[in-house]
Amino acid sequence: xxxxxxxxxxxxxxxxxxxxxxxSYSVGISALHWLQQHPGGGIVSLFMLSxxxxxxxxxxxxxxxxxxxxxxxxxxxxxxxSAVYICAATSGxxxxxxxxxxxxxAVHP
Amino acid sequence: xxxxxxSPTHLIKTRGQQVTLRCSSQSGHNTVxxxxxxxxxxxxxxxxxxxxxENGRGNFPPRxxxxxxxxxxxxxxxxxLELDDSALYLCASSRQERGEKLFFGSGTQxxxx
Numbered sequence: 001x002x003x004x005x006x007x008x009x010x011x012x013x014x015x016x017x018x019x020x021x022x023x024s025y026s027v028g029i030s031a032l033h034w035l036q037q038h039p040g041g042g043i044v045s046l047f048m049l050s051x052x053x054x055x056x057x058x059x060x061x062x063x064x065x066x067x068x069x070x071x072x073x074x075x076x077x078x079x080x081x082s083a084v085y086i087c088a089a090t091s092g093x094x095x096x097x098x099x100x101x102x103x104x105x106a107v108h109p
Numbered sequence: 110x111x112x113x114x115x116s117p118t119h120l121i122k123t124r125g126q127q128v129t130l131r132c133s134s135q136s137g138h139n140t141v142x143x144x145x146x147x148x149x150x151x152x153x154x155x156x157x158x159x160x161x162x163e164n165g166r167g168n169f170p171p172r173x174x175x176x177x178x179x180x181x182x183x184x185x186x187x188x189x190l191e192l193d194d195s196a197l198y199l200c201a202s203s204r205q206e207r208g209e210k211l212f213f214g215s216g217t218q219x220x221x222x
Contacts (some may be wrong), residue, residue, distance in 0.1 A: 033210075033211070035213075040215070041146075041197045041199070041215055041216040041218070042213065042214075042215040042216065043152075043199060043201075043213035044213070045210050045211055045212065045213070048209075048210045086151060086152075088151075096142070096154045096157065096165050096167065097142070097144070097152070097154060097201075097211070098154070099144075099151035099152050099153070100151055101150065101151050102151055
């Protein structure tokens, strides 16, 4: 079992739909990151969370420390949201990220 | 645009050769970490450098080594390349060694033939 698990692996949505990607982890963490990776490789950091909830535009990230679970929500999804979304945990005394396998999202017009 | 640049963007090497990948951190960032991402998988942590010292390492053999320079740019060196070293190599910089948002470069795609 991986230390960081994501679901679903693949997700297809119609434009405008509300999307949820889930992440659970089994290690002690100092922070939980949500990242976006487009074809070609570049990774963009969307959120870094240690508690509660953060919102940026149409993206919302939540974390429940007791349940070791985090979710990324996308409201009013758009084709440009199509990408791989990766959950990663910071564990240990430095910025080592333990990555989930990613969720491949495709939003169709 | 994250301000983190990696070079080269693509590289082809043959088994047994050595390779050096480079990363320029975002201004003001003193920490660089390196990751290996095989096709279809999530990135794996290689190591982190903070103020020119390695201060964390993942499960990679010693033939993976690195350097961080006084301007906080960094190199990843891989000796005796193996076919399984073919991957996307990503670097990420941050302001401090822990608890900070990471800014990623676009990666170097290494192919070992």
